[in-house]
Amino acid sequence: MSEASAKSPISGASNFGAPAAEVEVFFAPLAERLAQYIDPEGIQHIKDAFVFGANAHVGQARKSGEPYISHPVAVAEILAGLHMDEATLVAAILHDVIEDTAVAREEIVQHFGEEVARLVDGVSKLTQIRFKSKAEAQAANFRKMMMAMVEDVRVILIKLADRLHNMRTLGVMRPDKRRRIARETLDIYTPIASRLGLNALRHELEDMGFAALYPARYRVLTEAVRKARGNRKEVVAGIEERFIQRFADERLRASIDAREKRPYSIYRKMAQKHLSFKDVFDVFAVRIVVGSVDECYRALGIVHNLYKPLPGRFKDYIAIPKANGYQSLHTILFGPHGIPLEVQIRTAEMHQFAESGIAAHWLYKANHDQGTVTQARAREWLRDLLEIQQKAGNPQEFLESVKVDLFPDEVYVFTPMGEIIELPRRATAVDFAYAIHTDVGNTCVSCKIDRRFAPLSTPVENGQTVEIITASGAEPNPNWLSFVVTAKARANIRSYLKNLQDAEAIKLGHRLLTKALSVESVEFEDVQTDRLNQLLAEYHYEGLSDLLRDIGLGNRMAPLVARLLLLDGTTEPVDTEGPARAATINAANSPIIISGTEGLVVDFAKCCHPIPGDGVVGFLSTGRGIVVHRRDCSNAADVGAHPERWLAVNWASEPTGEYQAQIVIHAKNVRGGLARIAASVAETGADIDDVRFDDRDVNLTIITVTLRVSNRVHLARVMRRVKQVTDVVKVVRP
Known part of the structure; x- marks a missing residue:
């Protein structure tokens, strides 16, 4: 490097042909700030990135009328104020070239290296993928950015600086767009800045977001x-x-x-x-x-x-x-x-x-110091993000999970060994279990809070000592989703239930397809492999399990799939089945046997609450599997609307478990009446899930009770006992 270039941070030859006016106007102020902590050779490298970016964005302007390059330079200036490293500043200047220009990632790798290209790619949006909705695209972009941040936290620092400059220049936008960007800033970016400890940047984002989202309130205040x-x-x-x-x-x-x-x-x-x-x-x-x-x-x-x-x-x-x-x-x-x-x-x-x-003490310094408490906490949070991403079903689910985790109002609880576990306010013992380890959460069965047994749904409080009791073979309960608050717990429970549902749906799909084939006097094993592979390819399935899962979840009709499997390949496949043929197939089919323990792919209708002993029919509901109705249910009477989705089902010879049922009680409106009714139900060994007063006047009360029984005989015993209660006028099953 020449002596002249050493004296002036913006002098020296560039590899890309510098537009001198733009260098003087936009790069010179940045160079002066960089000279405080970056050597001349590094400044020249950043200047090369500026010239490359200026040429890539040539002819582009911001809504304010300024050349577009003014924006990435302003982003770099914000990061220079944090004394960020050379690679981060180069990536900041180039952060929009992949998204908004014809420059490809390979060109950035060629001129500035893989490290810079990775940072730029992490910030860039997913412009090449089509999404069903703007919300889905936004969630996918956010997930990509957060996952890039897990690999290199500098990605989010560039994005936060980018958002800060966009907020500073928000005035040129339409009012509706200003409000949308301000809402996104307050919902997503300020909590991330807070989580990473960037309080000076967060405060500015918050005040500008408030002014843009609620201009009248801001002015009044x-x-x-x-x-x-x-x-x-x-x-x-x-x-x-x-x-x-x-x-x-x-x-x-x-x-x-x-x-x-x-x-x-x-x-x-x-x-x-x-x-x-x-x-x-x-x-x-x-x-x-x-x-x-x-x-x-x-x-x-x-x-x-x-x-x-x-x-x-x-x-x-x-x-x-x-x-x-x-x-x-x-x-x-x-x-x-x-x-x-x-x-x-x-x-x-x-x-x-x-x-x-x-x-503050940069994570990527040459000595690779593991840093401070701030960095350790940030790395721990990033590791949790990675686990949440792996368990999330889709980008929107990931975004919602992370948003929950970005607003912690912390409580601090202790393990029996004295280790401090930090949780958000209203976190429960299940959240605590997952905070310790995923396996502890998946297998927890009970807990002790301050040495006393407590329900797993109990919210923990500051200073409490929590002990989790686990059991091998225990599994997450779907009901946990109604009270857990941490993203890690929610993501792990959903992942487990999704895998469980998939396994059950595949089994049910196999049973349905086997029965549909038997109507045509064909065994499942006799289906031609070539025809099966052809059908899987036509419907873009990776394997037989995917097809069976869709059948089990009601997304495809087993009779239709059976007919397509028996074609010789010369007939064009169709997507719908004639109702008459579907009805014939289902009528000829032997019933599907249910025991009540199928779980996530066999559900019981809430309109009629079928229990063992009732005559039942099944409805293949898209995405849910079989929904079981009583034969006398008003919804089951509408078979003609979708005959291809109704199928014969029957109870196993000895069904197990408990089932929800409803009874309607007409009782005199007297003090203590409900307590006497509840006691009579308990005497029969049934549990009450819900009580609803449908009508009430001075003399008479109509009470709908949802309870758990084992079968019709058990329910009849409950009804007889309730009728014996003083002041009960009538008991019926709706």
Whole structure:
């Protein structure tokens, strides 16, 4: 490199033919910032990327009218403010070339290396794939970005900087688009910034997102702040001066900064806690930065001696850091004139992490230091993301799972060995089990909370000790999905149930197809292999299991598939079956035997609640398998509408388990009547699932009771016993 190039960060020959005017206007300010921490050779490499990007985007302009290259350079400037490494800055400048220009990934690899290409590809959207809806495309793009982040967290840092500059220039967009982008920013990107500890960036995104999403509320709130400020500057200055004097008296060196709350912070607290503006605005924040952890606790004693602390409002995030690695002492004091003071006490290193998060001590430094608590927490979260991605059924499910995980209101609980487990608010013992290990969650059967047995659905609270009891052979319960809150637990339960449903659907599909073939006097084993392979290819199935699964789930009719399998290959296959032939096949078919334990692919209709002993029929419901109805059900009477989907079913000789049934009780409206009815049901060995009062007046009450019985005989015994209760007028089964 020449002496001239060493003196000027933007001088030196470029490999791509630099547009001099754009270099001077857009790259020069960036080069000045880069010169603070990157050597001239690295700056030249970044300049080459700028020229390459400027040429790729030539002729393109932003809605503001500026050349498009101004945007990626602004993104790089934001990242330079975080002192990001050379590869990240190059990727930031090139982050839109794959998506918005004719440049291919291979060209980026050729000129700037595989590392940069991987970063650019991680940020780029999935423009080459067609999706059914915008929501699906958005979810798929998000999943791709998050998975790229698992491999290299710099991907999300580039994306966050990209979003920050887009928010800064949002004013040129249509109002509806501004609101959509602002909502996405507040829902997705600010929680990610928070999770990675990038608080300075998060605060700016939040305030701009608030202004764009609720412009009227933002204007009213900022105007109220301006009017209410009055002598508040003097109050803030007075508080700050008193803190400085007290720390000087105690000979403890500290940086003290008193400030007001941000607009979005005020708005969020007003909305969440249903407070008035006055109640929120009359809160000042004081940040105290000291030299060591010991001095943090010493500073806490000083402020508590200066102003009285508010009971129950102290949090020690130094001993127990937040999910993103954030560390600080938080306390709230009764300030002058009763004004609440929020005080944060931390070291300089903690403050750096609080502002810059995972970027503070960069993960990709040459020494490959494993870094700090912030980075360790971020890596742990990224590993969980990878597991959630592997278990998620589709991009939208993944997006919803991650969104749940991005809004943690943390509680800290202990294992019996004293290890701290962090969970979101309202997390249950099942969430705790999955947080320990997936296998523990999958096989948990009960739990102890503070040494006492408790239901698995019990929400855990701060400071509790939770012990999970497992059993080999135990399996996740579908009901867990109604109360778990963590993405990891939800993803693992859904994955297990999906695999279980697939296995059951394949078995049921085999039974249905075998019976359909038997009507034609053909055994399943006698079907020609060539014809079977031809049919699988025509319907784009990878194997026989996929076909059987679709039959079991009701997505394809077994009689139609049987007929197609028996064609000689000269007849064009069809997608629908004549109702008359379907009805004939089903009529000739012997019944499907059900025991009630088939699980996810055999369901019992809620309209009529069939139980063993009832005459029943089955309906092949798309995506659900067989739905069993009583023969006298009004829905079952409509066989003519879809005859090809109705099939004969029958109970096994000795069905097992319990089944939901309903009874309707007409009773006099007297005190204690329901208690007597519930006791009579319990005497017969039945359990009540639900009670509903359908009609009620001064004299008579109609009660619909949903209960669990083993068969019709058991239900009849329940009804006879309930009729014997005083004040019960009539008991019927609907």
